[in-house]
Amino acid sequence: MTHPPWTRSDAVGEALHVLRMSGTFYCRSELTVPWGFTLPAMPGCLWFHVVTSGRCLLEVGDEVLELGVGDLVLVPRGEGHVLRSDPAASTPSIMAIPHDMDDRYAVLRHGGGGPEATMVCGAVRFDHPAARTLVGLLPELVHVPVSPLTGRLQDTLRLIALEVEELRPGGEAVITRLADVLVIQAIRSWLETAPRTGWLGALADPRIGRALALVHRDPARDWSVAALAAEVAMSRSAFAARFTELVGEPAMAYVTRWRMHVATDRLGAGETVARIAAELGYRSEAAFSRAFTRVVGESPSAARRARRARDVLAG
Incomplete structure (x- = not known):
């Protein structure tokens, strides 16, 4: 792309x-x-x-x-x-x-x-x-x-x-x-x-902003703190501390949560759980479903039903 x-x-x-x-x-x-x-x-x-x-x-x-x-x-x-x-x-x-x-x-x-x-x-x-x-x-x-x-x-x-x-x-x-x-x-x-604080401030930061853009662009990549730090030319420890300071959560927690944002969209569009799991880098449908339920608070099938109900009410 x-x-x-x-x-x-x-x-x-x-x-x-x-x-x-x-x-x-x-x-x-x-x-x-x-x-x-x-x-x-x-x-x-x-x-x-x-x-x-x-x-x-x-x-x-x-x-x-x-x-x-x-x-x-x-x-x-x-x-x-x-x-x-x-x-x-x-x-x-x-x-x-x-x-x-x-x-x-x-x-x-x-x-x-x-x-x-x-x-x-x-x-x-x-x-x-x-x-x-x-x-x-x-x-x-x-x-x-x-x-x-x-x-x-x-x-x-x-x-x-x-x-x-x-x-x-x-x-x-x-x-x-x-x-x-x-x-x-x-x-x-x-x-x-607007005040450049929180997520918006993180976006505006030259290095953390670039890391966020990379995650948004390619959420399925096998990201790690070390990999993200290398992409933005920072040491692992300095990157981890600055990411948490600006974004408000650790880098890998953000990566997982972002994947679930993407997954929720795809569930609403009718994609299967198996396909979404594979495209977001999970080794199995079960592993993806566990991560989704932990982050979102409901199962993928429940989220799909809720999204479709909202779309019906809005459209």
């Missing part, structure tokens, strides 16, 4: 590179005051909202944000939340409001006939374990307001706004792809100012 040249030394770049997502739901909303609706919780998904005209309120738990044109907000944990024109507007479930739905793209027209607002909203899921770990570091709410510091992101927002305003053939496909780019840009924008 060919990897981008920057990933040899930039584990943060590699983590961004695997921010590939699958769209669960996209919606272009044409709203008139008063309007409001409640979006359901979608565990495992990231909600995003882009205001392309007008204003609105976003309510997540006890937090209330006022959003204007060009504002972007992410709800990384997929919590249920409310969008409305003003505090007095009613907020029925979005599922109870008639809308035009085509596969996973919806057009919502809703409101009382007053001043207009338009938005693009969506819920996406990240497929790669590194991407999900990275998204898991985000705060409960990420607000990216209009700012000279977010110029490239604003360029993408302007393209989305143009597509919403002058929807042409293929416009829905363009909007969904631009929305995916926008989410990645927002996460990158957050990374530029």
Whole structure:
């Protein structure tokens, strides 16, 4: 497998590179005051909202944000939340409001006939374990307001706004792809100012970050502390101490846990336990199953059932 040249030394770049997502739901909303609706919780998904005209309120738990044109907000944990024109507007479930739905793209027209607002909203899921770990570091709410510091992101927002305003053939496909780019840009924008601590700090470390990238890239390799230390030109003892200090757990515990992240994904995709065990370097299906149960807390078959149940609820 060919990897981008920057990933040899930039584990943060590699983590961004695997921010590939699958769209669960996209919606272009044409709203008139008063309007409001409640979006359901979608565990495992990231909600995003882009205001392309007008204003609105976003309510997540006890937090209330006022959003204007060009504002972007992410709800990384997929919590249920409310969008409305003003505090007095009613907020029925979005599922109870008639809308035009085509596969996973919806057009919502809703409101009382007053001043207009338009938005693009969506819920996406990240497929790669590194991407999900990275998204898991985000705060409960990420607000990216209009700012000279977010110029490239604003360029993408302007393209989305143009597509919403002058929807042409293929416009829905363009909007969904631009929305995916926008989410990645927002996460990158957050990374530029986020504290480099914990796993993120480890990714940014030239040597430990490279070791993490090697494990993420090839989890089936017969890794040992000595092998990882040699790859990053450190002594075994110095590497082991620094890895534990930055990552928060010993190197081989991380390798095993990462393999189980990968295994959980493959179980959800329908691969057999025997094939997963072989591809992750285990000598037998039984050895893999014991390791999986120890790390994950349930058997591979139970994890497969749970993953499929979550996918059904989300999709």
